[in-house]
Amino acid sequence: MNILVTGGAGFIGSHTVVALAEAGFTPIIVDDFSNSRHSVLEGLEHILGDKVRYYDQNCNDAAIMRQILRDDEIVGVIHFAAFKAVEESMVDPLKYYQNNLGSLLVLLEAMQYSGVSNLIFSSSCTVYGNPDNLPVTEKTPVQPAMSVYGNTKQIGEEILRDVVAADKYMKVISLRYFNPIGAHASARIGELPLGVPNNLVPFITQTAAGMREQLTVFGNDYDTSDGTCVRDYIHVMDLAEAHVAALKSIINSESNTYDVYNVGTGRGNSVLELIRTFEEVTGTALNYVIGPRRSGDVPAVYGDVSKITNALGWTAKHNLREALEDAWRWQREI
Numbered sequence: 001m002n003i004l005v006t007g008g009a010g011f012i013g014s015h016t017v018v019a020l021a022e023a024g025f026t027p028i029i030v031d032d033f034s035n036s037r038h039s040v041l042e043g044l045e046h047i048l049g050d051k052v053r054y055y056d057q058n059c060n061d062a063a064i065m066r067q068i069l070r071d072d073e074i075v076g077v078i079h080f081a082a083f084k085a086v087e088e089s090m091v092d093p094l095k096y097y098q099n100n101l102g103s104l105l106v107l108l109e110a111m112q113y114s115g116v117s118n119l120i121f122s123s124s125c126t127v128y129g130n131p132d133n134l135p136v137t138e139k140t141p142v143q144p145a146m147s148v149y150g151n152t153k154q155i156g157e158e159i160l161r162d163v164v165a166a167d168k169y170m171k172v173i174s175l176r177y178f179n180p181i182g183a184h185a186s187a188r189i190g191e192l193p194l195g196v197p198n199n200l201v202p203f204i205t206q207t208a209a210g211m212r213e214q215l216t217v218f219g220n221d222y223d224t225s226d227g228t229c230v231r232d233y234i235h236v237m238d239l240a241e242a243h244v245a246a247l248k249s250i251i252n253s254e255s256n257t258y259d260v261y262n263v264g265t266g267r268g269n270s271v272l273e274l275i276r277t278f279e280e281v282t283g284t285a286l287n288y289v290i291g292p293r294r295s296g297d298v299p300a301v302y303g304d305v306s307k308i309t310n311a312l313g314w315t316a317k318h319n320l321r322e323a324l325e326d327a328w329r330w331q332r333e334i
């Protein structure tokens with residue numbers, strides 16, 4: 001079964017390509033490489049021992065999307081392609097609405113035109129904003145978005161819910177990711193931030209590798225166990241497997257359906273806990289300082305994942321230590 005993976009050269013997309021192929025699907029990538037590198041394809045081919053099919057195209061091109069969906073006999077789509085830099089989204093909102101929502105609309109129209117009815121959408125725990133109670137469940141109220149990026153995920157979910165309500169064939173799952181980290185155990189693919197990383201783990205591994213002088217911990221005066229922010233860090237291969245489980249369930253579903261699932265580990269770790277675990281893994285001290293808070297950060301968020309476990313039989317298999325070992329192995333390979 002051919003599965004179209006938009007943004008399949010990106011961090012989560014490339015690991016999902018591996019999980020799909022291992023599950024017996026044929027992944028076909030469409031990616032414009034605006035935030036990824038072609039070298040990802042070599043890594044994928046090494047892991048899979050086979051050529052990877054891909055289109056170097058932008059998902060906003062309706063004619064191309066229709067053509068790929070039809071000519072490649074696509075059965076389902078996993079839609080990763082989107083911009084994801086929170087700060088940039090506040091500076092250039094139109095870029096984010098145009099790309100993240102424009103491409104979703106183009107994709108949905110092309111899917112309806114081509115008779116493709118199975119879709120997995122990349123959403124985010126950012127839809128919960130700064131939650132009153134932890135862990136968050138899928139019933140936790142969605143809060144007004146704290147960034148344009150976050151708003152594109154909220155609006156994306158609403159668009160999908162409405163499209164499914166009006167289309168008796170459409171089957172869609174939105175996966176709300178917590179914080180994906182780590183890399184494939186082969187160290188052939190991993191996170192490849194272009195420029196200075198925004199996210200914690202690539203900044204840590206680059207600092208340990210000598211590419212960055214020092215990590216700044218953004219605030220230690222939050223109301224958490226050690227004062228630093230708490231997140232639910234999930235191994236990217238576990239997250240990839242969640243996509244496969246979700247895809248199988250909608251392919252097997254006979255009626256139209258829209259559902260959302262948290263995808264995390266169910267555990268929260270502070271920034272300092274993560275640093276300490278990384279130091280244990282590498283056996284070296286990380287150079288870090290405590291700095292001021294970063295605007296827009298929520299103090300703590302981690303997910304209740306019983307819904308996806310009960311419905312799809314999925315659960316995270318890797319712990320924080322394994323994820324950091326894999327991230328570090330990958331960093332040394334780059």
Ligand code: UFG
Pocket residue numbers: 084086124125126149150179198199200201203215216217218219228229230231271294297
């Ligand atoms: N952090 C640091 N120093 C750094 C980078 C991050 O202390 O150099 C801290 C942050 O303050 C935060 C934690 O590490 O407490 C995790 O930060 P990340 O940037 O790795 O992840 P976020 O939780 O901020 O971001 C994630 C996703 C985004 C999404 C956001 C919404 O990566 O795509 O959640 O909450 F928008």
